[in-house]
Amino acid sequence: MDEADMRADLEKVLIPEEELQAKIRELAAEIDRDYEGRELLLVGVLKGAVMVMADLARALHTPISMDWMAVSSYGSGTKSSGVVRILKDLDADIMGRDVLIVEDIVDSGLTLSWLRSNLESRGPASLEVCTLLRKPDAAKIEVGVRYIGFDIPNEFVIGYGLDYSERYRNLPFVGTLAPHVYGGSGEQEA
Ligand SMILES: O=P(O)(O)OC[C@H]1O[C@H](OP(=O)(O)OP(=O)(O)O)[C@H](O)[C@@H]1O
Numbered sequence: 001m002d003e004a005d006m007r008a009d010l011e012k013v014l015i016p017e018e019e020l021q022a023k024i025r026e027l028a029a030e031i032d033r034d035y036e037g038r039e040l041l042l043v044g045v046l047k048g049a050v051m052v053m054a055d056l057a058r059a060l061h062t063p064i065s066m067d068w069m070a071v072s073s074y075g076s077g078t079k080s081s082g083v084v085r086i087l088k089d090l091d092a093d094i095m096g097r098d099v100l101i102v103e104d105i106v107d108s109g110l111t112l113s114w115l116r117s118n119l120e121s122r123g124p125a126s127l128e129v130c131t132l133l134r135k136p137d138a139a140k141i142e143v144g145v146r147y148i149g150f151d152i153p154n155e156f157v158i159g160y161g162l163d164y165s166e167r168y169r170n171l172p173f174v175g176t177l178a179p180h181v182y183g184g185s186g187e188q189e190a
């Protein structure tokens with residue numbers, strides 16, 4: 001698939017690149033203020049959070065380390081299965097550390113809710129969450145999220161780390177997928 005094909009699969013651009021980057025700088029400034037004098041462990045959730053993690057980490061002045069977890073609840077489709085599997089665990093022990101989970105999106109909240117309690121049980125000094133996107137109308141469970149980039153409508157989105165069947169993660173903006181790509185309305189089923 002070439003770039004023209006990829007763009008033909010797009011329905012619309014929801015958040016342009018410049019807006020994403022400006023928001024990440026805002027979030028970083030807020031995080032810098034909140035963690036002044038401390039050191040942060042950023043925990044990126046693979047693979048979707050790779051882009052947010054890379055840009056957020058570079059916008060922060062707070063000293064950070066990075067670690068990664070891979071969990072999967074979506075498989076290749078557009079609906080959360082609700083079953084969370086650890087595909088790759090953290091390398092580091094987070095006991096006594098200030099930990100910030102970095103996510104691309106909180107959709108049903110099932111992934112994050114599970115991840116938050118999993119990491120909480122490992123005894124960090126503090127545990128907060130930063131997500132670029134959140135879908136308030138899709139929430140099946142409420143999860144505490146301290147830093148939120150954008151609240152978006154309940155549509156399946158792609159780009160800037162977000163995939164549909166592993167594609168489109170490298171788009172520099174967030175967009176919605178044309179229904180012809182997956183034969184759906186775009187609304188996620190409950
Ligand atoms: O709030 P939820 O409904 O649980 O959905 C959010 C999660 O789903 C996506 O990950 P996915 O399982 O697709 O893996 P990926 O990051 O590798 O694409 C996304 O990156 C979040 O981690």
Ligand code: HPA
Pocket residue numbers: 074105107155156157158162163164
């Ligand atoms: O809207 C979405 N797009 C891509 N991946 C996702 N994972 C949860 N929600 C989404």
Ligand SMILES: [Mg+2]
Pocket residue numbers: 048074162163
């Ligand atoms: Mg995915």
